[in-house]
Amino acid sequence: xxxxxxxxxxxxxxxxxxxxxxxxxxxxxxxxxxxxxxxxxxxxxxxxxxxxxxxxxxxxxxxxxxxxxxxxxxxxxxxxxxxxxxxxxxxxxxxxxxxxxxxxxxxxxxxxxxxxxxxxxxxxxxxxxxxxxxxxxxxxxxxxxxxxxxxxxxxxxxxxxxxxxxxxxxxxxx
Amino acid sequence: xxxxxxxxxxxxxxxxxxxxxxxxxxxxxxxxxxxxxxxxxxxxxxxxxxxxxxxxxxxxxxxxxxxxxxxxxxxxxxxxxxxxxxxxxxxxxxxxxxxxxxxxxxxxxxxxxxxxxxxxxxxxxxxxxxxxxxxxxxxxxxxxxxxxxxxxxxxxxxxxxxxxxxxxxxxxxxxxxxxxxxxxxxxxxxxxxxxxxxxxxxxxxxxxxxxxxxxxxxxxxxxxxxxxxxxxxxxxxxxxxxxxxxxxxxxxxxxxxxxxxxxxxxxxxxxxxxxxxxxxxxxxxxxxxxxxxxxxxxxxxxxxxxxxxxxxxxxxxxxxxxxxxxxxxxxxxxxxxxxxxxxxxxxxxxxxxxxxxxxxxxxxxxxxxxxxxxxxxxxxxxxxxxxxxxxxxxxxxxxxxxxxxxxxxxxxxxxxxxxxxxxxxxxxxxxxxxxxxxxxxxxxxxxxxxxxxxxxxxxxxxxxxxxxxxxxxxxxxxxxxxxxxxxx
Numbered sequence: 001x002x003x004x005x006x007x008x009x010x011x012x013x014x015x016x017x018x019x020x021x022x023x024x025x026x027x028x029x030x031x032x033x034x035x036x037x038x039x040x041x042x043x044x045x046x047x048x049x050x051x052x053x054x055x056x057x058x059x060x061x062x063x064x065x066x067x068x069x070x071x072x073x074x075x076x077x078x079x080x081x082x083x084x085x086x087x088x089x090x091x092x093x094x095x096x097x098x099x100x101x102x103x104x105x106x107x108x109x110x111x112x113x114x115x116x117x118x119x120x121x122x123x124x125x126x127x128x129x130x131x132x133x134x135x136x137x138x139x140x141x142x143x144x145x146x147x148x149x150x151x152x153x154x155x156x157x158x159x160x161x162x163x164x165x166x167x168x169x170x171x172x173x174x
Numbered sequence: 175x176x177x178x179x180x181x182x183x184x185x186x187x188x189x190x191x192x193x194x195x196x197x198x199x200x201x202x203x204x205x206x207x208x209x210x211x212x213x214x215x216x217x218x219x220x221x222x223x224x225x226x227x228x229x230x231x232x233x234x235x236x237x238x239x240x241x242x243x244x245x246x247x248x249x250x251x252x253x254x255x256x257x258x259x260x261x262x263x264x265x266x267x268x269x270x271x272x273x274x275x276x277x278x279x280x281x282x283x284x285x286x287x288x289x290x291x292x293x294x295x296x297x298x299x300x301x302x303x304x305x306x307x308x309x310x311x312x313x314x315x316x317x318x319x320x321x322x323x324x325x326x327x328x329x330x331x332x333x334x335x336x337x338x339x340x341x342x343x344x345x346x347x348x349x350x351x352x353x354x355x356x357x358x359x360x361x362x363x364x365x366x367x368x369x370x371x372x373x374x375x376x377x378x379x380x381x382x383x384x385x386x387x388x389x390x391x392x393x394x395x396x397x398x399x400x401x402x403x404x405x406x407x408x409x410x411x412x413x414x415x416x417x418x419x420x421x422x423x424x425x426x427x428x429x430x431x432x433x434x435x436x437x438x439x440x441x442x443x444x445x446x447x448x449x450x451x452x453x454x455x456x457x458x459x460x461x462x463x464x465x466x467x468x469x470x471x472x473x474x475x476x477x478x479x480x481x482x483x484x485x486x487x488x489x490x491x492x493x494x495x496x497x498x499x500x501x502x503x504x505x506x507x508x509x510x511x512x513x514x515x516x517x518x519x520x521x522x523x524x525x526x527x528x529x530x531x532x533x534x535x536x537x538x539x540x541x542x543x544x545x546x547x548x549x550x551x552x553x554x555x556x557x558x559x560x561x562x563x564x565x566x567x568x569x570x571x572x573x574x575x576x577x578x579x580x581x582x583x584x585x586x587x588x589x590x591x592x593x594x595x596x597x598x599x600x601x602x603x604x605x606x607x608x609x610x611x612x613x614x615x616x617x618x619x620x621x622x623x624x625x626x627x628x629x630x631x632x633x634x635x636x637x638x639x640x641x642x643x644x645x646x647x648x649x650x651x652x653x654x655x656x657x658x659x660x661x662x
Contacts, residue, residue: 046467047467049468
């Protein structure tokens, strides 16, 4: 089958999933060998309980799909799945650029793409996202830490508003 | 040039004024040089216990507290509290996400005591409250038992069609009202007929039952603040929104299926000096997390308080709530397993007890600023007609926004396991009637309200509002004669 020209540019993992074949009673049950679904484990933005895991998933995946994906492929017991669609900012360029700018005319076009996130509650097991700079992982050297601290101090001295308002030059405060 | 001249004139005026002011001040200092007058130093906290609270936060609460203390009527207090629309965390009475009972207990500051046996012991902390020991049921027991069995059999025979239709629906997936709705309808008919029969019989002998009020589908709503829960966004540290951030606002609303009220409160189940109320054992494990992470939602809502009755009603203390587990929400939770369903049931009992008592406290002039002077108590029954879970709730504090050091009280929920009133029907007759459970149910109805040693029940209000005259709701009922066609 020839892939249309527009779709060929989109990578495989971003494409829409093809329709399932129609099922008639008496036919052999359809089986999916390699699903086009994908799930990406992401670090949580806030502190979460130990039996919660966060994922970014294919936007066409339903709650049931997510549950079956984890249970049947990875043998992970799942209790509950909660999904969320987050809108992503996309700059829309067009020939009509009015005085009001992008916010005025092309407001609807700005928020077109959406990402799907899944918050999975595990049954009877816990999971912790591996921390790179935490215990067990790699740690920064003492020299690096000192340098970073000095840089922070210098940046604060130059950019703090209060000290500038006092009328003193930044080199005096170092 | 003219402009510059005017500006210069202004500058000269300012300088001259400041010079005069300074001279006056110096003169005043020179006159009373011996007695130095310093302005009053503001204390770190307003009067009272504040614990480890941020001083700015404490002063903000203190200012609002002073304002509300000046209001001496119910209407003024409620208007002050529900003035603005706020962002609030919505508190669900039935939680559809599993394993969130510790969150519910933490937010409402309640401990859950699961009672193993209905016999009360003073020494055991997890025992049923000892108030029920003094209630005498022996005189009424056998008469009432006979009546209930009669009612149960009668309802079963009358609604036989319902049950048949339910079975058919379950077997063949017939469209229409779902099975849960039919179950709900059935249990509602059963409980209403039981309550009307029993209360009607007992009302002749007991005056407090005769004067009680009985409602159906009354809404109960309240809001409160809880310390230690992370609020919506990080604002600048100076803004008042930052001060609000330390305690999140919650809003809960639900319908109670059956609601019995009396003019006096129930006796307290445990005194405020008991270990059950004083030793803080409520679950705080879920309070560390942002509520949005646990599947909670916030909303812009007009704050609202409703007690389930119009203000001015003489029967202002809830005696008994009856709720049913045959909901869509409860059905959703039951898919996660038996443990999750039981957790959701206890959460449902907890929220009904908490919301009824809290809203009731507002009607009597208490709120989250002005602490309650005596504990508020209610009883709740969760039933589907056959399985019964009993619970008793005691509200000890309304100041949940204070931290645990400042406020050392907690609310308590006593709860039993679910028990069967009877085993089954055989040929239209009840088999295996549970006497132990029925005595406890009678005690729930027969327990007498108390004066609480004659204390003032609404000290923050000058006078409880008089009864408002509301017209009775009228229904038009058309009775049609059956048409009989004569054969020609």
